[in-house]
Amino acid sequence: MDVPAPRRRLGGRGHHRGDGLSLLFAADVPEDVAGVLTATQRPVVTAAFTETASAAAWRTKQSWALVAGADRTISPEVQRFGAARVGVVVELPRASHAVALSEPTRVADLIRDGVRATI
Structure with missing residues (x-):
């Protein structure tokens, strides 16, 4: 399955285009709930992928x-x-x-x- 790449990265943040978020993130929730998730998503801080725990x-x-x-x-x-x-x-x-x-x-x-x- 092709999932859209993050739309853009701004100031160390990135987020997915709405057309792929529900398939990527919430494929098993009702469509109306997935729509709210898509509409209200906040960019992820890309440091979350590189930061190490002490x-x-x-x-x-x-x-x-x-x-x-x-x-x-x-x-x-x-x-x-x-x-x-x-x-x-x-x-x-x-x-x-x-x-x-x-x-x-x-x-x-x-x-x-x-x-x-x-x-």
């Missing part, structure tokens, strides 16, 4: 990972690689990058499980 919290804190199996923004293989380090992984095979919108109950359950396990 420490990995998952090395010292119990963590969880959710793999969105149909994500076209972050490859599910890349997500699985990172999630394997965490130890507790929930995979939603049909979920897009907008998994919090398409599977809100499952995402909330994962968050609640994490909270319960750490208090």
Whole structure:
């Protein structure tokens, strides 16, 4: 599938043209919701792709990972690689990058499980 490249980069920011955002980011959410996402998207700070973390919290804190199996923004293989380090992984095979919108109950359950396990 061809996905449109970011429209432009301004001051270290980039964003996708609206005609490809819903396919790339939110393929499994209702069309009206995807339309709102497209209309209200904000440019991503390109430093988000190059900045390094000073420490990995998952090395010292119990963590969880959710793999969105149909994500076209972050490859599910890349997500699985990172999630394997965490130890507790929930995979939603049909979920897009907008998994919090398409599977809100499952995402909330994962968050609640994490909270319960750490208090």
